[in-house]
Amino acid sequence: MKRISGKSIFYLAFMVVISFGGCYSELSDIKFENLKWSPELGVPLVDSKFTLIELLEANADDIDYTTDSNNTIVLSISDDSLFSQSASDYYSLSDQALDVPPIFLTQDEIEEFNSTGQVTVSRDILVDYPNQGNLDEIIIDQGRVETQVEENFPAIVDLSFSLEDPSNTAFLDYNNEFNYSAGNDPVSTDEYADQINNIGFRFDGDPRLRQIMFSFQISLTKVDQNLVFGGNSIDLEVGFQDLEFEGLYGDLSSQDISTETNTIRTDFLNDNELINDIDYYFENPQFRMIFTNSMGVPIRFDVNNFTTYKNGQQTEQPINNSIELESALEGSATRTETNFDANFKNIINNTPDSVSLQIDGVLDPEDVSNNYVTKDSEIRVGYEINLPLEFSLSGLEINETVSLEGIDPQELQYALFKFTSENSLPIDLNFRADLLDEDSALVMNLFDGKFLAGGTESQPATISDIIRLEDNPDTNSNELDELKGVTRIGIRATVSTTNNGSSVVRITSDASVQFNLAVQAKYNVNL
Amino acid sequence: MIEKSIRKFVFGIILIISFLGNEGLLAQSDMISYGLNKTLPQANNLNPAILPDYKFSFGLPGLSGFHINTAQNFTNLELLSSKDENGNINTGRIIDNLRRNNRISSNSSINILHLGIRGATSYTAFSVTNRINARISFPREFIQFIALGNASDQLEDGLLDMGRFSTKTTAYTEVGLSHGREILNGKMTVGVRVKYLIGHAYADIKSFDARLQTFGNADFRGDSLAMNVNEFDIRSAGIAGALFDEDFQDEDIRKSVLSNRGFGLDLGATYEFSKKIKFFASVNDLGFIRWNQQYANQQTIPAFQYEFSGVDVVELINGEDLSVINDFDSVINNLEIAETTGEAFSTSLIGRLYAGASYQLTRRQAASAILYSEFYRGALIPALTGMYNFQAGTFFNFAFSATMMNGRVNNFGTGLTLNLMPFQIVLATNDLLSLVNPMKARAVDFRFGINHTFGNVGNAKSRAKKDSKNTIETIDLGID
Known part of the structure; x- marks a missing residue:
């Protein structure tokens, strides 16, 4: 086996270093920049x-909506008080003055005063509250009682009195001391007023039920003079003013109902400036008038005509329908609904700008004698438009x-x-x-x-x-x-x-x- | 407040570590250490039957070295720095090169202590090693979703399928005692290492099955969105599990990182078939860690679905509560995460198999073939390595390897030990290509260490052989 020489190892090492150096030089050129994220x-x-x-x-x-038996959507536009008036618009209580007799001292009382220099006198007087027209009963909801007192005793007079209604409820108390100085004019006056509420009088039975009890307490103290019989008195003027009724019962007079010409809007689409003229046709529109009476007086309404306005032109469509409403039991109301569908279909499908409805009426048209109204009684006329969405647009x-x-x-x-x-x-x-x-x-x-x-x-x-x-x-x-x-x-x-x-x-x-x-x-x- | 911040920081670190994990990536094999087995004391960790030539060796904390392996399989610097025609980073190319399953793994081992004593026919070693293994795997669509958006036509059927997502992280310390010896008159060596394991931290998410689908067609994508997450578990133990404990105290840190016990076993053998041919095999990391119940935690996130196809404008106009928001709130409110605590569990180590043969080319040169396999989730992941080794006594040892996986050679490794008396320097990498061509590197694998070695059994045996006339065999304890 050939031995590996040191030279070979050197060359190998040199090549490795060169190749490593070449590769690592690329690292310095790396730039991680311009990264674009484009999700x-x-x-x-x-x-x-x-x-x-x-x-x-x-x-x-x-806009309310319901569905009919065919599951068709029905739009409803209604106003239950297109016209309404209360009983107080027709009936009211007028101001009243009571006929109170002057108060004189008796002979015995004068003698006691002259002999002792002082006398105390008590008087109870019943005074009728006057009937207004031919009513059976009135209940005053609120009002004002004004009293004017004048006395001419040449003495110091300590006067107090109270007023009680027929149910023995005191509704006014008065107390005043009239001074007198020797040698001066003995005539003195005083005024007093007070609010009253819930006082009732009946005129169709027991007279005590329409009378007001005056209870006087008078104390006189001599200054320099004796009194003479019939020479001095205390005079009262008592008036009921600004009265508002809680209820009026009896023969209320007939009254004409004066209505304004009421406009029923059908321009809810055209009212929007964003919406131009549209054409539509409703197959089965319904117009219903609802009359309500909570007065104890029969009423007759005369629905005279629809008046439509389109592009400045006025067109009348007569109806001439009378609606009778019976008098209502107290605390309830009578109600009558009348449909004018055929008239209304013609009107609405002519795309009017607006519609007026002219109505007249009269309270107690037969002038019956047994009526009533309360402060909450009213007559009301409303309407309801039902538009089943069976239409073209x-x-x-x-x-x-x-x-x-x-x-x-x-x-x-x-x-x-x-x-x-x-x-x-x-x-x-x-x-x-x-x-x-x-x-x-x-x-x-x-x-x-x-x-x-x-x-x-x-x-x-x-x-x-x-x-x-x-x-x-x-x-x-x-x-x-x-x-x-x-x-x-x-x-x-x-x-x-x-x-x-x-x-x-x-x-x-x-x-x-x-x-x-x-x-x-x-x-x-x-x- | 500060404790809370520290806790969050530690938890964040663990999460980051957990995101450096992956499964199935062959990064743990340490082939090159096998090639340096004669002079590298730590090679005994791979096969306890390998008996290093040193009489005595030890490594101290901070000096005896570390082995770091971090790898991924889906990109490299060349891709990351490539530019498109507009001079921007070519994200399209980066994404095109993503794999169906993309993996990142990080494995590090730090030798805390190593002590080895060589007998005439045996070798006994004691070592303390800290190991951190982290793996994460995620599907290509996950990156596509982030980079390209949910309406990208590159998402097949608009589907982000996270079913292939998983992660696992383990940190533990291994205290090992090994003994290997010659048998059959030196023709064969056998060895065993018994390892006492101290688990520090564990976290995993298995079978995470989540899908986010954007419905549409080729012309438009975004008609509706549907999210579907099946039940999944987040399991943690050790310090990672302790952090889920609301009553976590500082004193729990020490207990949680030291109270998890486990055992491991390495077995090895070599057989000298002839003077030139030697066979060897080892099985490593057969064992488990039992994670202490006190710090074991399992968060079970229940399955949930949510579909979104837009806001109901009628509700919006009416000023009503939006039903889509209510539906989402309902999903979140019904998302009752079940927490299981106090139940200990065990995790097995990832077993590895090395088997091979070496041929002694010359006195200093050898060639080896090594088969490596991991046992992971019941599967064997094989790789075959060819190794060249040049050894000049204990002074210098050099190895070069080529590894074949999936039918092609895709990695090279090299390493050397250099004895500079009285310490030995170890430099090795199992991924030479990444060092040679960092622009295309997909991994960083590096081993460095300094061992203190004494004596050379080879010399001693040689001298003993030369002095064979002596009746008593002597062994030279001089520094080589």
Whole structure:
């Protein structure tokens, strides 16, 4: 075996060192820089399935909805107080003055005063509360009692009195000392007022039930003169003012009901400036008037006519319908509902701008003698519009612009927006979105096409499309860069029922829209 | 507060270590040490039947060396620094070169103490070695997902399948006592090493089965997302398990790293078929570590699914709570992680088999063929190594190896021992290509150490042979 020489080992070592050196020199050339991270991310954004009812719940607080026996959605617009007036608009309590007799001292009382220099006198007097018209009973809810006292005794008079209603409840207390100085005019006056509440009087039976008890306590102290019989007195003027009733019972007079011409809005669509003129036809719209009476008085309403306004033109549609409401039992109300569907169908399908309803009426038209009203009694007229969604619609166009602060796509290489819709509603929705610059010039059309296609529950219509924005290095086309000049997005949505509203469709509560939106984007990050 | 920070830091370190692990990557084989067996005392660790030529050797902490092997199978510096046509780092090429299963492993052994005494026909050694083995394996889609995003068309069916993810980390200290001796009048040697193992830390995630799928088609990817995670366990023990304990105290550190016991066994044999031909074989690391129940922890994460296909705009308009958020909250709230504590468990060592033959070309040169296999999860992973060895007494020993795996030669190793009296320097690598061509390196394998060696049995035997007329065989204890 040949022996390995030191020379060989040297050459081998030299070659190893050279080759190692060559390889390791590459390490110094390594540069870990310009690392570009370009992830592509795909994220679903929207996954919604909604029925029209769910959409209404989300957007229209003032529209109620139900379903009919065919499961058709019925929109309801109502106002239960299109017109309302309370009993106090027709009936009231007038001010009253009580006939209180003057108070004189008896002969014995005068002699006691003259002999002892002092006398104390008590008097109880019943005074009738006057009836107003031909009422059986009144209950005063609140009001004011004003008293004026005048006395002309040449003595010091300490006067106090109280008033009690027929239920023996005191509602006013008076106390005053009238001073007298020798040689001066003995006439003194005083005034006093107080609030009153819940005082009732009956005029149809026991007289005590309409009387007010005055209880006087009078103490006289001599100054320098004796008294003479019949020469001095205490005079009271007592008045009830600013009265409001709790209840009036008896023969209330007939009253005309004066209504303003009330306008019922049917322009809830046209009211929106974003929405242009639309054509629609409702197959079975319903208009119901609801009359409510909580007075103890019969009422007759005369619904005279609908007046429609369209493009400044006024058209009257006579109705001439009388609505009778019986008097209500106390604490309850009578109610009558009357439909004017045929009239209303003509009116609403003529797409009016607004509708007025002219109503007259009279309280107690037969002038019966046994009526009542309370402070809570009222008459009320409301309406309810029910629109079963068995209809056709076209020309509903929503135009909107959304301002943008400017879109900076930065290092976005592309963005794809994919939407998918599956629609079982018989409604088409076309959508156009334009990107505009500050001069409203079109920068780019983002989308123009059908967003929803009308389908049925058994055969939903599906649409799927992708909106692509791309910085394409192969074509030098950079749609994303154009976004920098965009300041607004112009949106136009056109809605119609199937076949552009040429036939009547029916929307059921189960018909729905499934809508999905997802984005896929590639972003370049230089690390 | 500080304790909490320290605890978090330690836990973080363990997590990082756990992420340096991998399974099935042939990085632990130490072929080149087998080739240097005559002069490298640590070669006795591979085969206790190998009797080094030194009469006496020892290695001290910090000097007797270390062996570090870190490897991965999916990239290299050339790939990582390559540029595309725009001058950017060519991430596309890096990703294209990913494998279906990508693995990283890190194995290190540090000799704390080594003591070897050579008898005339035997060798007895005592060693203390600290070992850390960490492996992680992850699928190609994981990197694709991070680098390219979930909508990349490179994700097949938009699927990120983490079913091939696993990780395992073990740290332990091995206290070994070996004895080998000649039998059959020196024609054969046999040896055994009994190892007492002290487990320090263990963590693994087996059978992690999670899928994230982005649904779509060739034109658009992102219609919906679905995440599906099957039940999986995070098992830990030692200091790693102790960190899960809310009542963890500083004094638990020492106890948790020292209270796990295990045993291991190495068996070896050599047979001198002729003067020139010798056969040898060894089986290493037959054993286990029993992890103390006090610091054993298993977190069982239950299966959960979540699908996301977008937000319900009606809910959004209505100002309602979003059902997708509620669903996700529900998934999270129902995610009751079951913690099992107080149950000891055992983990086996990864057994290895070396078997081969050497042919003595000349007095100083030999050629060997070595078959290496790992026993891992019931499978044998074989590799065949050819070795050239040049030995000039105990002064200089050089070995060069070529390893064939999967039908092709894909690795070279080399190493040498140089005796500079009174200490020996060891330099070796099992991955020469990575050193020669670092740009294409997939691994770093390096052994360095200083052993203190005394005597040369070969010389002594030679002199004894020369002095064969003497009635008493003498052995030279002089420094060689």
